[in-house]
Amino acid sequence: MEIKAIGCEPLSLKRVGIQDGHTLKVYQDTGGYVQLKKAFGMSPDEIIQHVKDSALRGRGGAGFPTGMKWSFVPKDSPKPKYIVCNADESEPGSFKDRYLLEYDPHALIEGMIIAGWALKASTGYIYFRGEYNYLIHIMDRALAEARDAGLLGKNIFGSGFDMDIHTHTGAGAYICGEETALLSSLEGFRGHPRMKPPFPAVEGLYACPTVVNNVETLTSIPQILEMGGIAWRDLGTEKSGGTKLWSISGHVKKPGVYELPMGYADMEKFIMEDCGGMLRDNKLKAVIPGGSSVYIMNAGQILGKNVTLDYEGIVEAGSMLGTGGMMVMDETVDVVETTKNLSEFYKHESCGWCTPCREGTDWLVKIFNRISVGEGRPEDAQLLLDICDNIEGKSFCPLGDAAAWPVQSAIKQFPDDFKKWLTKKANGNGIEANI
Amino acid sequence: MAAATPTSYTDKVIVSDEVAEFSPEIIAEMNEHLAKYPPERKRSALIPILMLIIQRERGWVDNAGVNFLAKFLDLEVTDIWETATFYSMFNLRPVGRHHIQICKTLSCKIMGEPEITEHICSKLGIHPGETTEDGKFTVSLVECLGSCGTAPMMQIGYDFHEDLTIETVDQILDSLR
Incomplete structure (x- = not known):
């Protein structure tokens, strides 16, 4: 597996793969905790302004502007405030945070302390997906090193600011990547999402002001302070600042984690050259560019279309950046089968709280099951779309949309794959599928 | 007449008031987790203690372990079950000594998961969801484990x-026999 930066100096990947990059010594030898010291000489407002200037958008999938999220935290609240790192990386196709947590835990700690100082939060939690157990051990050791060095605890760097950070394990639930479900889980409950508003910035963990940010988002904070918000933004584009980690998997010769400047041109070059091209030199058929929850794209939307790798470019091309978990598929796949696979995922991970998502995902799978054994009916593609229509925008949280989009886009972009299954209906009457 | 061996929490939850016992060292480990949260927010330690300690010590989430945790956290037994039944990593019935969890989600699927699953199951003589008769291996198919770039993959424990x-699957399984 490849881990490298292309088109920019490695920032997020600076220490990934470096011998002992996870230790305090190597972190400090390579410029670590310098920005924290600098942050204590800055006012919280100045720090938040840098984050706003950077155009950093949440790297966990939703892409919400981080500086704006921070500015929603009420300054005058008498309640304790919390910084929560979302390390519940479980979007199919995404595996970038894992490498940051393994090789550069101190960058996350430094980012969290700076966020804590900027928002006057004295407690941080890092919520790991339960399967990332080995990373919790790495982080616990890093946190212990930081405490021993006085980087966490009372009066950090003589600033008068106290902060501690703790690890917390989940126990297997994709929905806990949704920030309010994560907070429910962190409080010891089932991972059900909560009504917004109130947003976590106002009433989050224990009904106190809370900022929940992704691992990559928080590890970017020291980079932003080092370069200055505007300079960091200018690594990318005006609306999509900085660099971004992409997780590439599927039918490419060199899958891996790549750091690219936002606005990198283009998706075709990236897949066909940077990632080594297609496995076995097969033809490209489909790409899911941003983790399983975004629209699937066909080759015609990518080849020769100069799709830039940033939030706007991928939307323009008909999908979304999401987490940057890009899954590449060649001509050997059947999109009905791959979509069935994702529908099974969403059915399994639906938390059951709201009816459209709980029942809708179940029905999607039921219909895919009959299609996959040759019992599909000519009207089944329309039926799938009808169910999606009853999930999308009608579920309590975005998981419902995430379940609907792959199905809708698969039928739209790969009608022939569906026709093949639906027209060879078992009764042999050869009715043309209605797509 | 001997009672039937309970196989799941629904069989057992009705019948047992047994409370598990743990050594002072294990209790101290639980207290380390508890110390991470505000004193009035003990429930936050529910998932970490249940998964990292009780499931490790008892082998699965059994009724006695749950009864203990309810007392330890000043919660009702139903509070623990409410949470435990939500998360896929809580084993609500006993599993084999080695729990093989094969990722079945898209990237693994298209990179060879079906062949890997077929091979493991035929080698162990069980289907996904089952445990070998000697209690050594359980095979489960699970959703994405965050290793798509190194697909196909599995997690054992x-x-x-x-x-x-x-x-490599043969080597791994042979080393566990």
Whole structure:
């Protein structure tokens, strides 16, 4: 597996793969905790302004502007405030945070302390997906090193600011990547999402002001302070600042984690050259560019279309950046089968709280099951779309949309794959599928 | 007449008031988790203690372990079950000594998961969801484990095994026999 930066100096990947990059010594030898010291000489407002200037958008999938999220935290609240790192990386196709947590835990700690100082939060939690157990051990050791060095605890760097950070394990639930479900889980409950508003910035963990940010988002904070918000933004584009980690998997010769400047041109070059091209030199058929929850794209939307790798470019091309978990598929796949696979995922991970998502995902799978054994009916593609229509925008949280989009886009972009299954209906009457 | 062996929490939850006992060292470990949260927010330690300690010590989430945790956290037994039944990593019935969890989600699927699953199951003589008669192995198919770039992959216990081939799977299984 490849881990490298292309088109920019490695920032997020600076220490990934470096011998002992996870230790305090190597972190400090390579410029670590310098920005924290600098942050204590800055006012919280100045720090938040840098984050706003950077155009950093949440790297966990939703892409919400981080500086704006921070500015929603009420300054005058008498309640304790919390910084929560979302390390519940479980979007199919995404595996970038894992490498940051393994090789550069101190960058996350430094980012969290700076966020804590900027928002006057004295407690941080890092919520790991339960399967990332080995990373919790790495982080616990890093946190212990930081405490021993006085980087966490009372009066950090003589600033008068106290902060501690703790690890917390989940126990297997994709929905806990949704920030309010994560907070429910962190409080010891089932991972059900909560009504917004109130947003976590106002009433989050224990009904106190809370900022929940992704691992990559928080590890970017020291980079932003080092370069200055505007300079960091200018690594990318005006609306999509900085660099971004992409997780590439599927039918490419060199899958891996790549750091690219936002606005990198283009998706075709990236897949066909940077990632080594297609496995076995097969033809490209489909790409899911941003983790399983975004629209699937066909080759015609990518080849020769100069799709830039940033939030706007991928939307323009008909999908979304999401987490940057890009899954590449060649001509050997059947999109009905791959979509069935994702529908099974969403059915399994639906938390059951709201009816459209709980029942809708179940029905999607039921219909895919009959299609996959040759019992599909000519009207089944329309039926799938009808169910999606009853999930999308009608579920309590975005998981419902995430379940609907792959199905809708698969039928739209790969009608022939569906026709093949639906027209060879078992009764042999050869009715043309209605797509 | 001997009671039937309970196989799941629904069989057992009705019948047992047994409370598990733990050594002072284990209790101290639980207290370390508890100390991370505000004193009035003990419930936050529910998932970490249940998964990292009780499931490890008892082998699964059994009624006695749950009864203990309810007392330990000043919660009702139903509070613990409410949470425990939500998360896929809580084993609500006993599993084999080695719990093999094969990722079945898209990237693994298209990179060879079906062949890997077929091979493991035929080698162990069980289907996904089953445990070998000697209690050594359980095979489960699970959703994405965050190793798509090194697909296909599986997790045994907490250990990741990535870039699997039939040969490496054989080596891994043989080393566990």
